[in-house]
Amino acid sequence: MLNSFWGFMFFIGMLSGVWISIHSNSWFGVWAGLELNLICFIPFIIQGDTMCSEPSVKYFLVQACASFLLFFSGVSMVNYTGMMKSLITVSLLVKLGAAPFYFWYLWVGNSLKWIQFLSLSTIQKISPLVLLFYSGLNKGSEVMIYSSIIVGGVVGGIGGINEASLRKLLVYSSLNHMGWMMMPLVVENELWLVYFFFYCLMLMMVVWILYLLKLYYLNQMFSVSISWVAKLTLLVSFLSLGGLPPLLGFFPKFMVIEMSSGSLMLFSLFFLIMSSVVTLFYYLRASLSVLMLDHSKIKSNLTFSEKFSMILIMAMTIIGGVMSVLFFQSFLQ
Amino acid sequence: MIYFMFMMAFMVFFLVFKHILSSLISLEFMALAMFSMFSLSPMLLKSEMYSSFLFISIVVCEAALGLSLIILWVRKKGNDLFITF
Numbered sequence: 001m002l003n004s005f006w007g008f009m010f011f012i013g014m015l016s017g018v019w020i021s022i023h024s025n026s027w028f029g030v031w032a033g034l035e036l037n038l039i040c041f042i043p044f045i046i047q048g049d050t051m052c053s054e055p056s057v058k059y060f061l062v063q064a065c066a067s068f069l070l071f072f073s074g075v076s077m078v079n080y081t082g083m084m085k086s087l088i089t090v091s092l093l094v095k096l097g098a099a100p101f102y103f104w105y106l107w108v109g110n111s112l113k114w115i116q117f118l119s120l121s122t123i124q125k126i127s128p129l130v131l132l133f134y135s136g137l138n139k140g141s142e143v144m145i146y147s148s149i150i151v152g153g154v155v156g157g158i159g160g161i162n163e164a165s166l167r168k169l170l171v172y173s174s175l176n177h178m179g180w181m182m183m184p185l186v187v188e189n190e191l192w193l194v195y196f197f198f199y200c201l202m203l204m205m206v207v208w209i210l211y212l213l214k215l216y217y218l219n220q221m222f223s224v225s226i227s228w229v230a231k232l233t234l235l236v237s238f239l240s241l242g243g244l245p246p247l248l249g250f251f252p253k254f255m256v257i258e259m260s261s262g263s264l265m266l267f268s269l270f271f272l273i274m275s276s277v278v279t280l281f282y283y284l285r286a287s288l289s290v291l292m293l294d295h296s297k298i299k300s301n302l303t304f305s306e307k308f309s310m311i312l313i314m315a316m317t318i319i320g321g322v323m324s325v326l327f328f329q330s331f332l333q
Numbered sequence: 334m335i336y337f338m339f340m341m342a343f344m345v346f347f348l349v350f351k352h353i354l355s356s357l358i359s360l361e362f363m364a365l366a367m368f369s370m371f372s373l374s375p376m377l378l379k380s381e382m383y384s385s386f387l388f389i390s391i392v393v394c395e396a397a398l399g400l401s402l403i404i405l406w407v408r409k410k411g412n413d414l415f416i417t418f
Binding site: 028031032035038039042046051053054056057060061064065068069071072075076 | 336339343346353356360363364366367370384387388391394395398399402403405406408409410
């Protein structure tokens with residue numbers, strides 16, 4: 001997608017929109033950055049699949065409405081108390097695709113190619129999360145965010161059980177991870193950024209493998225024409241996304257548990273941990289073929305760059321998981 | 334009064350169930366409510382009102398994008414209804 005000149009320009013426009021909305025002092029700059037992000041993301045969606053109109057129209061309608069709502073409530077309701085301020089939180093949750101406003105994210109995410117799906121899940125989430133953190137308006141109206149955390153965790157866990165499309169599975173997993181990310185965000189701890197960075201890294205590894213193998217549905221994963229090296233790497237990446245130690249994905253979850261245990265957030269933490277185990281179920285079901293089928297007589301033919309990608313991904317998950325404990329040991333105290 | 338206008342526009346956006354063009358029109362209605370808010374409040378406070386121009390220029394870009402998306406939808410599906418049978 002970065003092949004052509006205009007693809008590159010739209011990508012730069014997306015990042016500029018995120019940058020502008022993060023670094024602005026007034027609600028006007030915030031809204032302008034969000035609009036620039038939206039205007040540059042729509043052609044980015046269309047580049048992948050030239051005649052796909054449905055996801056772009058749905059995405060455009062939802063995001064335009066939410067950014068108008070954000071601007072209006074930010075300008076006019078910021079001086080009111082608790083209940084009105086939750087309208088700002090509501091509009092930011094709509095832009096994120098967090099619970100209970102995740103239905104557009106399911107529809108749009110199911111219709112995109114992998115690169116656009118990855119940028120929808122990582123880049124488009126940066127500015128609403130930063131705005132949720134910066135607005136600091138969660139003091140009086142934490143009910144909205146706590147309900148989003150609990151509902152998001154549980155729906156992300158249970159909703160993915162009956163799904164056959166890999167993109168929908170990753171949407172439900174991102175719902176679950178949004179719940180985990182908003183736990184430190186509510187108490188204004190910077191840990192949510194660490195979690196977001198690790199989540200982007202893990203999701204990029206999973207989507208990279210699926211993009212190389214061109215897999216979009218669950219039944220494609222059981223085919224024997226895919227080499228077992230790729231399936232094994234996918235298994236390790238999925239387990240890391242589910243949060244198994246000593247892989248990379250365990251560490252941010254452990255930090256959130258460490259931060260919130262011993263406080264009043266134990267209730268929502270319970271729901272998050274339980275639903276996280278359920279997400280691990282559907283990750284394992286997706287990567288079941290390498291665990292169950294016999295690949296010993298099947299030759300694996302991967303190109304050199306694909307082999308390099310697999311080795312890199314395995315190294316990042318396994319070694320990264322161990323190294324991150326060593327690096328952040330001071331942070332754990 | 335402008336709160337009422339914006340909230341009505343927001344409600345109309347949700348109650349649309351047939352044509353996509355109606356959703357776009359309600360988006361423009363929301364933008365119009367905000368534009369009137371940006372034009373009227375500095376006038377009442379007797380300060381400058383340049384922010385309405387900035388606002389309306391970005392809204393126009395977004396509306397043009399919305400229209401071109403509807404054209405893409407119509408080229409693929411033949412009409413601008415949400416659900417076709």
